[in-house]
Amino acid sequence: MNAVLTPEKVRDGSKAGVAIAARAPAGIALVLLGTGVVGGAFLKLLNTPVAAALRLVGVANSRRQQTAVEALADRGLREQLKRQGDARDDVKLLNALDASDAAVKVIVDATASAELAARHAEWLARGYHVVTANKSLGGGELSGWRTLQEALAKGAHYGDAATVGAGLPVLSTLRRLRACGDGLLTLEGVFSGSLSYLFNQYDGSRPFSALLEEARQQGYTEPDPRSDLSGEDVARKLLILARNAGFALGTDEVEVESLVPESLRGLDTQAFLARADELDAPLAARHAEAATRGNVLRYLARLNQRGHARVGLVEVSPTHPAARLYGTDNQFALTTTRYHTQPLVIQGPGAGPEVTAQALLGDVLALG
Numbered sequence: 001m002n003a004v005l006t007p008e009k010v011r012d013g014s015k016a017g018v019a020i021a022a023r024a025p026a027g028i029a030l031v032l033l034g035t036g037v038v039g040g041a042f043l044k045l046l047n048t049p050v051a052a053a054l055r056l057v058g059v060a061n062s063r064r065q066q067t068a069v070e071a072l073a074d075r076g077l078r079e080q081l082k083r084q085g086d087a088r089d090d091v092k093l094l095n096a097l098d099a100s101d102a103a104v105k106v107i108v109d110a111t112a113s114a115e116l117a118a119r120h121a122e123w124l125a126r127g128y129h130v131v132t133a134n135k136s137l138g139g140g141e142l143s144g145w146r147t148l149q150e151a152l153a154k155g156a157h158y159g160d161a162a163t164v165g166a167g168l169p170v171l172s173t174l175r176r177l178r179a180c181g182d183g184l185l186t187l188e189g190v191f192s193g194s195l196s197y198l199f200n201q202y203d204g205s206r207p208f209s210a211l212l213e214e215a216r217q218q219g220y221t222e223p224d225p226r227s228d229l230s231g232e233d234v235a236r237k238l239l240i241l242a243r244n245a246g247f248a249l250g251t252d253e254v255e256v257e258s259l260v261p262e263s264l265r266g267l268d269t270q271a272f273l274a275r276a277d278e279l280d281a282p283l284a285a286r287h288a289e290a291a292t293r294g295n296v297l298r299y300l301a302r303l304n305q306r307g308h309a310r311v312g313l314v315e316v317s318p319t320h321p322a323a324r325l326y327g328t329d330n331q332f333a334l335t336t337t338r339y340h341t342q343p344l345v346i347q348g349p350g351a352g353p354e355v356t357a358q359a360l361l362g363d364v365l366a367l368g
């Protein structure tokens, strides 16, 4: 029989919270893929009372995984996994889910791995629910999106709130509008927390690369920050939103402006980071040019009524809504058949470990 643990006992720094996650009667069993910035924050949330009905049965990083109950109950699981664990093997992780008596079995993807994302549809078709921060399937090739829709028709759930706005209620709002017969006409805004953070602060007084390093340290950027700077991550979010609104856009139908100079594109991540100061001169010039006209730079995403999609750096006046953002704010302005005089605007922090992990948790709990 499980000990009854009060919230106070869970908060007191003992192992109790993890013990709940590992030993509670099974409501929802889950495996977690990825223990980086977002996955690490998600593990912390599993140690809080709200996650008492969740049972973690497996966890993996890119190299190792753990399915042993005692090891999973270790509060230092994330660090432990860096040193020890079994070799990566999806089959063994799924076996751990199958062995659980939980009625609801969930795979949480907190990686940026395209290979794992390519398996989401297969997992859904096999009856596992998938909750993801990984945008590679929803925002990748249209064929992958279509495979995903076919898999979803079989009944499993795809929790993708974390993929856009780091969990801001954008996708849920869009789906609700659509379910009510409203149609998206145009979509515009700032869809990147890291690029928002960078351009909200960049005034030429500090090198752009220094701000980028700050954004990276805060956990706002993608594992390789060029995914943000190239516009690829923003394009994925635009595609996820557009497709959910009924625009079957392919990746080649989004015009993408990259901020990564040609010379930095072919490098591995570490080599890129070592040479990130090569970003500084071109952006300083763009900033200075905009400033001569009293304008500022913002990285905007736009989908117009004809389905034309573009993401790129735009010079805007200081009174433009995107010029009035703070920190990692995202901004999504949805003009629809019913919100046509003024757009429906959703705004708030759009990157960061805690909010993103919370979005994952919310999607998992919604399955209960």
Ligand SMILES: NC(=O)C1=CN([C@@H]2O[C@H](COP(=O)(O)OP(=O)(O)OC[C@H]3O[C@@H](n4cnc5c(N)ncnc54)[C@H](O)[C@@H]3O)[C@@H](O)[C@H]2O)C=CC1
Residues within 6 Å of the ligand: 033, 034, 035, 036, 037, 038, 039, 060, 061, 062, 063, 088, 110, 111, 112, 113, 116, 133, 134, 135, 162, 163, 166, 193, 219, 220, 221, 222, 223, 350, 351, 352, 353, 356
């Ligand atoms: N950082 C943020 O604010 C937000 C991030 N996201 C998304 O969350 C995902 C993770 O981002 P971060 O945590 O920042 O990245 P990260 O680089 O800190 O962590 C990635 C984790 O995935 C693991 N991993 C890679 N391949 C794997 C595999 N095949 N099997 C198991 N684990 C594997 C890595 O070992 C690492 O633990 C990305 O898809 C990102 O786009 C979404 C919204 C906001």
Ligand SMILES: N[C@@H](CC=O)C(=O)O
Residues within 6 Å of the ligand: 163, 165, 166, 191, 192, 193, 194, 195, 220, 221, 222, 228, 233, 350, 351, 352
């Ligand atoms: N790197 C992304 C994180 C969320 O998706 C961003 O900057 O928005």
